[in-house]
Amino acid sequence: MAEKIIKVPILDMLEKHRNKKSISMHVPGHKNGVVLPIEAPRSFSSVLSWDVTELAGLDDLHEPEEGIKEAEALLAKFYQTKKSYFLVNGTTVGNLAMILASIEPGDKVLVQRNCHKSVMNGLKLAKANPIFLTPVIESDISIGVPYETIYNSLNDHLDVKAIILTYPNYYGLGVDLASIIKRAHKKGILVLVDEAHGAHFAAGAPFPPSAVNLGADIVVHSAHKTLPAMTMGSYLHINSELVNQERVEGYLRMLQSSSPSYPIMMSLDLARAYLESYSEKDKEYLIEQIESFKQYLRRHEELCIFESENSDIQDPLKLVLYHKNGMSGFELQKLMEQAGIYSELTDELHVLLVLPLLKKSQPYSVDDIIQRLERINWITGEQTRISLASNPLKNKQQHMESVLAISYEEMDIMPRKRISLAHACGEISAETIVPYPPGIPLIQKGEIITYDMVQKCTSLLTQGAKIQGGVYLKQQQIEVFV
Numbered sequence: 001m002a003e004k005i006i007k008v009p010i011l012d013m014l015e016k017h018r019n020k021k022s023i024s025m026h027v028p029g030h031k032n033g034v035v036l037p038i039e040a041p042r043s044f045s046s047v048l049s050w051d052v053t054e055l056a057g058l059d060d061l062h063e064p065e066e067g068i069k070e071a072e073a074l075l076a077k078f079y080q081t082k083k084s085y086f087l088v089n090g091t092t093v094g095n096l097a098m099i100l101a102s103i104e105p106g107d108k109v110l111v112q113r114n115c116h117k118s119v120m121n122g123l124k125l126a127k128a129n130p131i132f133l134t135p136v137i138e139s140d141i142s143i144g145v146p147y148e149t150i151y152n153s154l155n156d157h158l159d160v161k162a163i164i165l166t167y168p169n170y171y172g173l174g175v176d177l178a179s180i181i182k183r184a185h186k187k188g189i190l191v192l193v194d195e196a197h198g199a200h201f202a203a204g205a206p207f208p209p210s211a212v213n214l215g216a217d218i219v220v221h222s223a224h225k226t227l228p229a230m231t232m233g234s235y236l237h238i239n240s241e242l243v244n245q246e247r248v249e250g251y252l253r254m255l256q257s258s259s260p261s262y263p264i265m266m267s268l269d270l271a272r273a274y275l276e277s278y279s280e281k282d283k284e285y286l287i288e289q290i291e292s293f294k295q296y297l298r299r300h301e302e303l304c305i306f307e308s309e310n311s312d313i314q315d316p317l318k319l320v321l322y323h324k325n326g327m328s329g330f331e332l333q334k335l336m337e338q339a340g341i342y343s344e345l346t347d348e349l350h351v352l353l354v355l356p357l358l359k360k361s362q363p364y365s366v367d368d369i370i371q372r373l374e375r376i377n378w379i380t381g382e383q384t385r386i387s388l389a390s391n392p393l394k395n396k397q398q399h400m401e402s403v404l405a406i407s408y409e410e411m412d413i414m415p416r417k418r419i420s421l422a423h424a425c426g427e428i429s430a431e432t433i434v435p436y437p438p439g440i441p442l443i444q445k446g447e448i449i450t451y452d453m454v455q456k457c458t459s460l461l462t463q464g465a466k467i468q469g470g471v472y473l474k475q476q477q478i479e480v481f482v
């Protein structure tokens with residue numbers, strides 16, 4: 001059978017331009033990568049040679065008519081959407097545009113409590129009225145909001161405009177979205193999905209189903225997370241007639257740079273082409289590699305693979321490891337880094353490895369990872385045996401919903417004071433505290449601080465977790481509203 005020809009219009013367009021050997025009398029200032037300090041490595045100069053601007057024949061992301069239009073049409077065709085867009089400012093901008101285009105001030109929105117901070121920022125900008133839904137937690141990992149919670153909330157609130165969910169979570173886990181989408185659509189409610197970690201799901205089984213195929217109205221993908229795209233490269237897909245396309249486009253124009261990066265756009269085009277050419281044979285090879293790595297891990301004396309009992313899906317590209325005898329995730333990560341293995345994320349218990357969407361021809365070896373793991377000296381001087389501080393998102397409480405204690409408008413004008421974190425329980429936080437990665441708020445501005453939140457924050461600080469927000473956290477203090 002003849003091999004399918006996969007088109008890459010942005011690459012073609014840029015190559016055509018390069019072949020002209022033209023003189024750059026335009027921005028950017030590096031002039032096709034030739035005006036650079038001598039310290040700049042040659043490989044950097046060669047990347048910059050692709051970094052051009054909206055010249056004749058190179059189209060314009062904000063008004064696409066040529067190669068970018070064709071590339072976005074190929075993207076929509078591949079994902080089978082109504083309309084798809086390249087994003088040059090990550091899923092962050094996609095989430096902002098998705099929310100701003102769908103929600104009017106005061107609109108009631110059901111929102112998964114552990115959404116990414118870009119969703120929370122989008123809600124604030126849109127002046128939404130969010131009702132936060134508590135996800136199921138397992139081994140300190142938030143899996144997703146179960147159908148029953150959404151069903152009950154939709155019965156309690158008859159005026160919900162949209163539901164915003166993360167699917168899958170950072171760890172490749174999640175709930176069955178199909179029934180949630182069906183229920184929401186029965187009531188004419190929009191389902192907006194941050195599928196940052198699932199751009200590759202469109203490759204089909206054994207990957208979980210994509211929210212696009214399940215019928216979510218808008219879906220945003222961080223192509224740069226699991227596809228071979230450059231950092232900041234994402235896709236936004238409009239997938240139904242319920243979405244106001246003009247508004248989405250208006251916000252994308254407003255929120256994205258007027259000088260979008262051509263290397264990022266080219267990488268987005270190439271990433272789609274890569275996925276489009278990802279064959280059943282490639283999948284077989286990938287799964288074989290993953291299985292051989294897992295078999296090694298199953299025999300390992302120190303490491304265990306975390307397998308969720310509550311998740312309805314499992315992305316094969318995500319491997320979550322923990323230490324058999326309770327070494328903290330942070331310590332585990334340090335040991336692995338000493339062996340030259342850099343993981344994606346760590347929490348108190350786990351280390352998350354993101355595996356590549358591998359094809360046979362690529363120089364990425366599981367054996368190399370295994371050899372490096374073998375070199376690790378697991379006997380360290382001081383091992384913290386981790387006893388988990390309870391997670392504030394844990395659904396042990398009766399209430400599966402929570403709301404902000406004050407409105408976004410009040411947050412802008414209310415006075416604040418700094419107090420000790422230990423005494424913050426019951427106060428309204430004036431800061432959003434976000435462990436990063438994963439970038440999911442632990443405490444949100446405007447939310448009542450609970451005992452569990454204080455415990456969790458203190459525990460993360462003690463273990464040296466990276467935390468964004470919380471200017472005085474290192475001094476064990478937090479700002480609250482008065």
Ligand SMILES: Cc1ncc(COP(=O)(O)O)c(C=O)c1O
Nearest residue numbers: 089090091092116166194196222
């Ligand atoms: C669930 C989720 N949504 C959105 C984002 C933001 O994506 P990006 O880095 O593409 O802006 C992240 C980043 O980690 C994420 O984990």
